Amino acid sequence: MTQTHVIDGKEFAALLKTKIADQILNYKQNFTPGLATILVGTNPSSQIYIKNKIKTSHDLGIKSYHLDLPATISEIALLAEIKILNEDSNIDGILVQMPLPDHIDANRIINAIDPQKDVDGFHPINAAALYMNQKGLYPCTPTACIYLLKQTLSSLRGLKTLVIGRSMIVGKPLSLMLLHEDATITIAHSQTIDLKTLCLEADIIVAAIGRPHFLRGSWIKPGAVIIDVGINRSLDPDSKKIMGDVCFEEALGRASAITPVPGGVGPMTIAFLMYNTLKAACLRRGYEVPDMF
């Protein structure tokens, strides 16, 4: 029976946010980073995410600009709003909350954001930078996963790392970032045969599946480190509980360390959004980017 360390994402996020706030204070005489958030429509989850992002911006000393736009807005009108923000020198980061209404092409919106202000790291220029292991703005969730892994393990070199999921938001960028950390990576997905065996061989598992409690305790190699990226509603429609992709209770006693849901990767993701805003501000304005790693 292994003693499982529960990786406290809230605590790491609090530490990181304190460091970011300190750096923003440091640069106060020179500039204040500005983050623009855009919400289209009234999706309740999106409203909560945006509210958190705005509140965290305020807490850290980032100037927040918010646009609340109706679900009926045309793509052209939304592109015009982005153009204004691209040209506004006070704005360092632009975040368009996803998902967008069906009549708007999300790719066209992402491509319209100035890559230097693309704090979500979704623009092709930033995607190419990540793929080629060059400087750029990297997406927040995979960055959060790497950060938590590096806080838990001294080095990822050579470790057998299984990423379950191949989305452009988590699985693919994270796999490449792990590769650049010298991990040996495997990418599994819905078409993978015998996932359980792959899991049992892995020193590290990152679950980005999107199915509540999909990964069972018996799939975990004793001593493995588990990062749970899942944010799922309970299958019980009466429950408001948020569940991870990993059966947390079963993982206890097998994994050497695991991130809980909630309180694991989630709080780190928003902290890295703030970090990306500070980073974008420093790069745009010609100041040194503070290192948080």
Added chain:
Amino acid sequence: MTQTHVIDGKEFAALLKTKIADQILNYKQNFTPGLATILVGTNPSSQIYIKNKIKTSHDLGIKSYHLDLPATISEIALLAEIKILNEDSNIDGILVQMPLPDHIDANRIINAIDPQKDVDGFHPINAAALYMNQKGLYPCTPTACIYLLKQTLSSLRGLKTLVIGRSMIVGKPLSLMLLHEDATITIAHSQTIDLKTLCLEADIIVAAIGRPHFLRGSWIKPGAVIIDVGINRSLDPDSKKIMGDVCFEEALGRASAITPVPGGVGPMTIAFLMYNTLKAACLRRGYEVPDMF
């Protein structure tokens, strides 16, 4: 003892080149694709590669333009040559033979090529397209590997595929292309621990290591398919033999299929350079791209 099928890259390349030549003939009334090659300096291997590319262009009906530049050319002068080719409407593809002399920044040269004419598929715009599984010009060697695998196996879905090597020319783009074919992929490299075990678990191994006969027969799961991307000089300085990364003789009787070196991936790579030139010509000139898959 498995009967090992030797995948005849020469034959597949001949078939593919015939198809490309037919399509070029088809479009003759409308346009003739043009490929510009640039050789800087007098590296003997590079001279052979370029000579092959020019000859194959001629054979297929592609108009070839060649620039032979001295090793002493400045980066600025080379960039000026590329600018002229970018603006020349007769040129559909621009290929700068690597490696370049040390005083020239290869990335700066690649980035200067019009992405629509980037038949090597190395420009960040094309790299991003591949990473995001969108349309673009994809690098030739990984495309050749995918082609040979799809000719050998009906589907790659779910198959455990090990890519050894993580370069931007082969390992990384190939891993993503395999992922987009629904394979379960593992990327191994110099820092990987216990490569032999990983090899023995794989249904498909692609070796892009750069070390002659590195992968031994005993590392191959009986029935696995082996793609050997290696092009190495023999360790014996007197031998002019080209050797693959895989110990071919040992693989016979274990693998279900294997590409030989020479005569495997190599001839396919040049065929796909011709295909990329035709593709670039069609895209630039507004004609349908013939499907070769």
